[in-house]
Amino acid sequence: MVASIEATLELWASSLRDVKGRMRPLFTQDRVAASAGLFLDGLLAEERRKTGWMRAEAAGDPGPWRQQAILGRGRWDADALRDIVRDYVVEHLSDDDAVLVLDETGFLKQGHASCGVGRQYTGSAGKITNCQIGVFAAYASRHGHAFVDRAPYLPKAWTGDPSRLKAAHVPVDVGFATKPALALAMIHRAIEAHVPFAWVAADSVYGVGDIEMALRRAGKGYVLGVNANSQFNSWIGKPPVAGTAAEIAEGLDPAAWQRLSAGKGTKGERLHDWAYLELADLEAAEYDKHSSGLWTRGLLIRRHVADGELAFFTTWCPAGTPIETLVQVEGRRWAIEDSFETAKNELGLDHNETRSWHGWHRHVSLVMLAFAMMSAIRHKANGAIPAKRGVEARALNRR
Template identity: 65%
Template sequence: MERNRMTGGASVEETLSLTVEGLRAVKEKIRPLFGQDRVAVSAEHYLETLLGNLPRKTGWQRAEAAGDEGPWRQQALLGRTQWDADGLRDIVRDHVQITLGDEDAVLVIDETGFLKKGKASCGVGRQYTGSAGKITNCQVGVFAAYVSSRGHAFVDRALYLPKAWTSDPVRLSAASVPADVTFATKPSLARQMIERGLQAGLPFEWVAADSVYGVGEIEMSLRHAAKGYVLGVAGSHWFNSWGLGERPVAGEARDIARDAPEEDWVSLSAGHGTKGDRQYDWLWCPLAELEGADYTPADNRTWIRGLLVRRNPADGDLAYFTVWCPSGTTPEKLVQVEGTRWRIEEGFRTAKNEFGLDHNETRSWHGWHRHVSLVMLAYALMAGVRAQANDRSPKKRPANPYQV
């Protein structure tokens, strides 16, 4: 979603006009959150600096861009004033629904790391993060991104607190963690995000996630909500067939993939990436046919439980996914859903490089959620502008290039 590629069918002037109009509209939406005008103005300045071209969006740089003598107002906005970051999250979600909403959308769950020094920042600890590709001192945030045919943006977030934090009341108090916050696994945080989206009426038909989230409570929650999923699992995950397929299947995912005839594999694109189409070999194994009414009384559809396997043709590397989909869903559709997971990775990269997602200098629970929610708003605003710009028909150029 790089902003230098966001003009779509609109001219640069039209895109700038859409941006100004969109910024004015979201300012009006968020103003009631802050109570006092001076706090609302600080939030508006904060949002403007996130949308600016500062190479780093640290407190001092944001303050300078906002015309302040120092970062104190911005620090107060994130840590000392009273306003509800969850209220802002809900405004972001509603804005995404209005600008990007699509009944066939995919909700993608993933996490990203925020590298930190010291031990005071809320949730910090030595833990694995894919951002660094190793165990390191960091915070980890779990995110939900909304991916539709119109674009993609973040709609929810949660800071993961390791047990070393939730078992230490003194540490929790020092970081201003609310008293009702207890330990929650990353899948549990993801399930809560999915349920918030459902309760808010966010339109989506699928959920996609990697193997951190692929087994257990998320699966059952989605079945009861009559939503399809393509969720990563480990190669050791056990699958067995039940009345479907020419050959009975029972075993670990990696063994099923190994024993599958080569003619069962098909080459399909999982979407267009920075290096072209993401072309992989895919194995689709429908395993069982179940009635939706067994999970949701009003659902009269038949659902298929199955195993999807992705193979990299370059090195043979395999990835495995547990699938729940309406009967008649094609392998091409399942591959498309799985391919949406790359959108959230693109989102993390853009949010960090362009909107300062990882430039939060506060240490508190509130500071993290407020900063991240403001970044989500900036991202959602520009995603909506891009969708509107893409809707505009490009103006025809005159046949004579010198004709006005």
């Protein structure tokens, strides 16, 4: 079904009223709440650059001061807005088989004063450059996808410099945390908030023991990237396997590979060759006394059709889970890549002009709210709508 232009515009207007109403209790004064609403309008407007001056012009303000105050001088809780976004996403996109996707993205920056900035690698630029890094969690279901959590990564050059932390208004209780540790905290928050999901997917940055054990204890399946030199061994009752992931892949019989789709992308089905090895069947009760039944630890291998490049994933799933399911879960990682691209190109995710800890969290959380609203509208509209000007048409029609 395709919604009419009139129905979609009404859905757009009602959704915008709804999300503004949800964040209204965060502000003690009506004028500040109104400025926050105008900030959200600016993020959703047609302008490609979401600078303070651009948002101010769209809001009819003589300068960017009110817009800047929302991110800096104002007093409101960005984590409370994060929770509002998460609850909104669950309300509109909830599915028990959903995948929580973890990944990071870079924000290119000049200078050294912006919170967490430094010379570090970011996949956004494909190189080491001066940037901030943000770790994100996205909720991906059959209804759509949207961000539900975020955290800035602070390098040791920051956490080891109290004067620098103070200048950026970083809370005194914030210390160094690895990217996997930030992601693990997001997993715990999602579980504590009773977010319905069955799986976690992430690249090799997050394929670490702490995350694996936490998910096993929580009764969640996972498909987590690992490095080629990660060691794997099978247990009693499974075909003998031992060695690094790369060595195991090299020794596979050609018949072990299957060509499967990880889901549709912008250019059609994302086809790769896949192999899956079951390594051990374990009782779920060993990790969670409230769970029962056998779960399987395994190794999933992806081979690029064109150049043969390999990628490796450690897996945990209910016994009997077919390879097709694991491939689809891994394919859900595309959702967060699409989210980063859309949020940066359409909603100004990387247009934050503040330097402080609070400014980063506030800006990113407001963008998350705008993105969640777009995802909910798209789901409600049951598909793409006739093309029209503005971000609402471009974002709703993304694939």
